[in-house]
Amino acid sequence: MPFLSAKSYDQIADGDHPGELLRVEDGPGGSYGPNLKWIWLATLADGSVVELVAYTSTAFSPSRDPSRESKAYKWARACLGGQTPPRSMDPNDLKGAKVTLRTQIVTIEGVRYSRLIEVLPLPAMVGAAPNADGPRDSAFADYAAEADAAETEDVPF
Numbered sequence: 001m002p003f004l005s006a007k008s009y010d011q012i013a014d015g016d017h018p019g020e021l022l023r024v025e026d027g028p029g030g031s032y033g034p035n036l037k038w039i040w041l042a043t044l045a046d047g048s049v050v051e052l053v054a055y056t057s058t059a060f061s062p063s064r065d066p067s068r069e070s071k072a073y074k075w076a077r078a079c080l081g082g083q084t085p086p087r088s089m090d091p092n093d094l095k096g097a098k099v100t101l102r103t104q105i106v107t108i109e110g111v112r113y114s115r116l117i118e119v120l121p122l123p124a125m126v127g128a129a130p131n132a133d134g135p136r137d138s139a140f141a142d143y144a145a146e147a148d149a150a151e152t153e154d155v156p157f
Helices: 071-077 138-149
Strands: 016-025 036-042 049-057 099-106 109-121
Touching: 036 099, 049 071, 049 109, 071 099, 071 109
Parallel strands: none
Antiparallel strands: 016 036, 016 099, 036 049, 099 109
């Protein structure tokens, strides 16, 4: 499962958080080959906004058995509100998608991490933070504008 990191380096509380996809980039790669870096904005229960980073493989594979779908495909489906993604797509089409980010704190080799367990369409959101679907505060708008300015080239699936 991919790890995520908060800009503040604090763990994100276990549970569901309203989220938005900021962008998808080429990841650094790893022992299993090339990967994708997904950058999300999560709104926490106190209304603060945190940037989360998680990685998937570059596989974009549907399946008749949802448990066998690639993570990138599942996340794209969540970004599309639960609808089936096309066989190929520009990841920039997903930018700005509103989702539910499910996180859990885990300890690996004595270090605590927040782990992104699932990315779900918004209807799965239970107990969303106040104003999750309402107007965003200026801090969120400033953060999103700053992140937009830092975008990189398109990443094909």
